[in-house]
Every structure is written in C-alpha cells, then in structure tokens.
Amino acid sequence: EIVLTQSPATLSLSPGESATLSCRASQSLGNYLAWYQQRPGQAPRLLIYDVSNRATGTPARFSGSGSGTDFTLTISNLEPEDFAVYYCQQRTNWALTFGGGTKVEIK
Amino acid sequence: QVQLVESGGGVVQPGRSLRLSCAASGFSFSKYAMHWVRQAPGKGLEWVAVMPNDETTSHYIDSVKGRFTISRDNSRNTLYLQMNSLRTEDTAVYFCARDLRYYFDSWGQGTQVTVSS
Numbered sequence: 555e556i557v558l559t560q561s562p563a564t565l566s567l568s569p570g571e572s573a574t575l576s577c578r579a580s581q582s583l584g585n586y587l588a589w590y591q592q593r594p595g596q597a598p599r600l601l602i603y604d605v606s607n608r609a610t611g612t613p614a615r616f617s618g619s620g621s622g623t624d625f626t627l628t629i630s631n632l633e634p635e636d637f638a639v640y641y642c643q644q645r646t647n648w649a650l651t652f653g654g655g656t657k658v659e660i661k
Numbered sequence: 662q663v664q665l666v667e668s669g670g671g672v673v674q675p676g677r678s679l680r681l682s683c684a685a686s687g688f689s690f691s692k693y694a695m696h697w698v699r700q701a702p703g704k705g706l707e708w709v710a711v712m713p714n715d716e717t718t719s720h721y722i723d724s725v726k727g728r729f730t731i732s733r734d735n736s737r738n739t740l741y742l743q744m745n746s747l748r749t750e751d752t753a754v755y756f757c758a759r760d761l762r763y764y765f766d767s768w769g770q771g772t773q774v775t776v777s778s
Contacts, residue, residue, distance in 0.1 A: 587762040590706075597756055598698075598706060598766035609766060641706055645763035649722045650696075650708040 555581055556644050558653035566661040573629040575656045577642035582588075582622045586645050589618055591629045593638045601640075602627065629658070662688045663767040665757050670772030675745055677776075683740040683757030683769055691735040694760035697742050699753035700771070705754075711760065712740065724750075747776045 557580040565573055577587065588600040600609040602618040605625060615630040616618040629636055637660050669681040685693070692741050697709040710721045710731040730743040740757050752775050758765035 590705075590765070597770055598763070599766070599768070600764060600766045603761065603764045603766075642765065643706075643708075646719050649712075649762060652706040652708070655705045 555649055556583070556651055558642050558644060558645050560640075560653035560656045562626075562656060563654070564657045564659060566659050567632055568661045569632050569634055571632055573625040573627075573636075573658050575629075575658075576629070577620075577625045577639055577653050579623045579625075579644060581646075583644050583646045585621055586641045587618075587620070587625050588645070589616075590643065591636075591638050591643045592641065592655075593635075598641065613649055627655060632658070636661075656660060663758065663759065665767060665769035667755060667757055667772035669768045670755065670774045672775045672777060674778050675747060675749055675776055678743070678745045679747060679774060681706075681742040681755055681757075681772060681774070682745065685722075685740065685757075685759075686739045688759070688767075690733075690738040692696055694763075695740045696758045696760060696765060697731060697740075698754070698756045698758050698765065699751075699774075701750075701753045704753075709755070710742065711763075724773060744774070748775075749776050752776050 560575045561579045590598040592598040617631045639655045639657045664686045666684045681684045695712045696711045698709045714730045754771040756771045757765040757769045
C-alpha cells in the first residue's frame with residue numbers, strides 16, 4: 555500500500571494570502587496524483603488530477619505540481635470559500651489511498 | 662447534471678448486515694466504473710471498493726475483503742454495497758463516487774453507517 559503524508563496538518567492564513575500544501579508518497583507515483591477539497595458537512599470535490607490538470611470548474615488560482623514522490627498544491631489569493639480540508643490521492647497501486655489531509659483555516 | 666444519491670445507511674449491531682444503494686442520474690451510468698469511499702467520524706477519506714463498468718474484476722481495501730460486496734445494476738443505474746459482519750470500525754459516512762481513471766470526479770452526499778451495540 556502506498557502511504558501519502560500531507561503537511562502541514564493545519565495552515566493558518568488570511569484571505570488574499572497564498573497556500574502551499576505538500577503531499578509526499580512512500581513510493582513513486584509518476585504523474586498520477588489528485589487533490590480534493592472538502593468543506594465542512596460536504597462531500598469532497600475533485601480539484602486537480604494527474605498532478606496538474608484542473609478538473610471542470612476548478613478556479614485558476616488552484617495549481618498542482620510535482621512528480622515522483624513529492625507533490626504540491628498551491629492556492630493563490632485565498633478566497634473565503636477556500637478555507638477547507640484538502641486531500642491528495644494516488645491511483646498508482648491498489649488500494650487507492652488518500653493522504654491524511656491539510657486543513658486550511660482562517661488566521 | 663451528474664447526481665449520485667446514497668441510501669440505506671443506519672444504526673446496526675456488530676456482526677449484522679446492511680446494504681447501501683447509490684442511485685445515479687445525469688450521465689451514462691453503464692459507461693463508468695463506480696467506487697465507494699468512506700469517512701469515519703472526524704477522520705480522513707478511505708477508499709473501499711470499485712466496480713468496473715462492465716462488472717469484471719472488482720477491488721476492495723483489505724479490511725473489508727470477504728465481508729463487503731460491491732455490485733451494480735446498469736438497468737437501474739444503481740450501485741450497491743452489501744456489508745456483512747459489520748464491525749465498529751466500519752462506522753463512517755459512505756460516499757459513492759464516479760470514476761475518472763481511478764480518481765473520483767463526482768460524489769454523492771453520503772449515507773451514515775453506525776455500528777454499535
């Protein structure tokens with residue numbers, strides 16, 4: 555099983571600032587990593603797949619990068635609706651696995 | 662638009678069974694693999710199982726193998742999860758999700774399963 559480690563666990567920022575979220579894999583994922591956003595009480599939403607491809611409806615302020623074992627989600631100019639929990643997910647091996655999540659909270 | 666609506670959750674004693682359903686609409690259900698993903702209270706996301714669109718080889722997380730069975734009825738646009746021998750650690754919100762090359766591009770709102778004596 556591939557383990558995904560997200561850091562930091564919590565990020566405290568103000569609207570308008572930028573957020574940098576990290577996801578590290580226990581083995582190489584190639585270019586197969588996704589990012590999801592989950593707001594309180596809601597289902598997750600796919601933001602980014604294949605490391606850097608924005609899903610339909612994902613604003614341009616969300617960008618993904620990385621390869622191999624180290625990946626980053628960057629959120630530029632945080633909007634109020636961006637304060638949520640973010641999960642990375644790999645599809646290289648069964649079982650499909652998620653990271654533990656990073657909570658982006660309002661400072 | 663894509664809609665996924667889960668049902669069938671509830672409170673059940675350890676060792677008992679429950680069957681979840683996921684009614685799909687707004688897309689060609691038979692063309693997509695479908696997944697179940699769960700989230701324990703206050704915890705992260707955990708993928709549970711996948712059923713390909715052609716009902717060939719399904720896959721499961723190790724902790725549910727032999728206890729849970731994923732199935733689908735393409736004529737009814739419905740995905741199922743039969744959960745037997747339930748354990749307290751199966752307590753979670755269960756989401757169904759549509760597959761996008763083994764990512765999850767659409768999600769239902771989830772159904773709560775509580776296993777407790």
